[in-house]
Amino acid sequence: MSNSYHRVKMCAFRQPRNCTLTLIPDVQRLVQGSHNIEEIEYYWLEWRRSTGLATRQQFVAFMDLYKKTAQLNGFVHAEDYWFRNLELSCHQATTLLNELMTSLRPLFLQFHAHVRSSLRKMHGERLVPRGRPYPQHLAEVFLGNAFRRPRANWFVDLPSPEMDLANITDALHRRGLSTTQRVFWNVAEYYRGLGLPQLESSFWSHAKPVTTSNEDQCWHKAWRFYAMSGTNFSFCPLNDEERFFDMFEAQCDLHYFRAATAQPTLLREEPFPNFSNALGKCFSLAASSPRYLRKLGLLQGKQWWGLPSRLNRLYMQGLRIIFLLPVFYVLDRYRVEVLSGHIEADDNEAFWRLTQMYTGATAPHRRNNEQFDVPAKLLMEVDDQYTSQLLSTVLQFQLYIHFGSMTGQYLEGSADRPLDLCDLSDHQEIGPGLLHAMSLGSSLHYKEVLQQLLGTGELSMKGLLTYFQPLQDWLTLQNRQHGVEVGWN
Structure with missing residues (x-):
């Protein structure tokens, strides 16, 4: 498929x-x-x-084979096998997911209402009626533009349209970080400042460039060799904002792979898929702080950490992050419902009921069971568990608020030290605990790893909600002042 x-x-x-x-x-x-x-x-x-309709029979056959695979692996209930990488039962995993989605709901409803209002201004009330889910095809274009480095004036209701969005790509070249090699060593210095081991000076000579003409497939990547302790690195020759922040994620993987070599080969995996990704995205998020970017010479002037610019930045980040979480939830919820026997594998109407309920989106025309749209939303991989991506995003912000509090860069309730401005650079006290957690690999359940790293074994939405709290306050006020309806029938 x-x-x-x-x-x-x-x-x-x-x-x-x-x-x-x-x-x-x-x-x-x-x-x-x-x-x-x-x-x-x-x-x-x-x-x-x-895609969806063309692979209908393949999807049905795959889900049937998945149930048989679960039974052959000793699982009485196939839905428990779905969450095996978390070492949680289906009941435990769905309870956790439902708690997280309930915590996210107030923020998501306000953001959804604001985006729907923007879509209505762009396309009219006939296409985007009041109090109804917004059309998915129009929303996908709107949300997709948040990933394309647009100018501020593309978004009709940006919090502060008079303030442009920071152009990090231009700033990189102005600052002299005009090659991938220079960016690599600047990021390596960032991690050394956190107390992680310094990379050997000869490391770059073994790095290989990625060869692809497709910009969307050109990213930095760390590689490990399971039978040996060595690691390698491939880099994207493009030098722009996306690749700059991706370098923080890739080098975090590099440190993770090296630390995990302390474990036997079979225990060098992550506690759950995308766990290392959460660590990398945490430090990528910290590196995007205007305070760090100013320290690096990529931003000039204090206006970038004033509330107007902060709201613009949070708005763009929110479009990329907050709207994906309900989609991830629906993609796994649907397949778990199939595995548990509650719905048929090709029940298209059930898929749209979940989609409308949790994402607030609807098809441009009514979709029934003569069509089949599930595979078209599975982002190319039908057996990916999107729960791990959802949990990784939650963990990213949970790590950020933890490290921010540890270093004193974040103070709850402080206007001078909000979480979205938190700069973690040069705080070596982060390194020892982080390196220890990395070295555990998958030798412990992820809750035990979190307990040692964060002081709690439970995942929490608090970090994400704290980070976006200024945006949620602004959205709530704007929706109330302009009579924008919140929620949908």
Whole structure:
């Protein structure tokens, strides 16, 4: 199924004989720059026809085989097998997920209401009616633009439209960080300042460039060799904002792989998938703090940590982060419901009920069981457990608030030291505990690792909610002042 997704081609909207378009980057670029509602809707429907409906029988067969695989591995209930990497039963995992989603709900409802109001201004009340879920195809374009480094004026209701968004790419070249090698060693120095081991000076000579013409596939990556203690590194030659912050994530993986070599080969994995990713994203988030970027010479002037600029930054980050969490939840909730026998594997109407309930989105036209849209939303991998990605995002902010409190960079209730401005650089007290947690690999349950690292074994949404609290306050006030309806029927 994954291979068919990668190979699928779509026909062009105005050139039906040109059937050479791939979803990424061809169709993605077309719809991101389009103001033609018919064109956007065409590609939304065409993708689902080419992938979801085309792989219906394969998806049903896969879910059936998954149930049999669970039984052969000793699991009475297939839904428990789904969460085996967390070492939690289905009941334990779904209870945790429901608690996290309940905590997120107030923030998500306010943000959803504001985005729906923006979509209504752009497309009219006929397409975006009041009090209803917003059209998924229009929302995907709106949210997708948050990943494309747009200018501030693209978003009609940005908190502070008079303040432009920081251009980190230009600043990197102005500062002299104009090559990937220079960025690599600056980031290596950042981690040394946290108290992690210094990378050997010869390390870069063994790094290899990524060879791809697709910008969306060009990222930095650390590699490990299970039978040996060595690590290697491949880098993307592009030098822009996305690759700059990605370097923090990739080098964190590098330190994780090296620390985990203290364990036997079979215990060098993460406590749960994407655990290391949460660590890397935590420090990438810390590196995006205006206070650190000013220290690095990438931002000039204190206006970047004034409330207007902070709200713009939080708004853009929120579009990229907050709206994905309910989607991750639905993708796993649907498949768990199938595995537990509550719904059929190809119950398209059940999928849309969950989608509308938790994400506040609806299809441009009513979708029934004659269509099948689930595979089209599975981001190319039908057996990915998106629970681990959701938990990784939650952990990212939980780590950030913990390290911020530990270093005194964050003080609860302080206007001078809010979490979104927290700069962790040069705080060597972070290193020992972090390195110890990395060295545990998967030798302990993730709750025991968290207990040693954070002082609690439970995942909490508090870090994320604290980080976005200024934005939630602004959204709530704006929605109230402009009579924007919150929630949907």
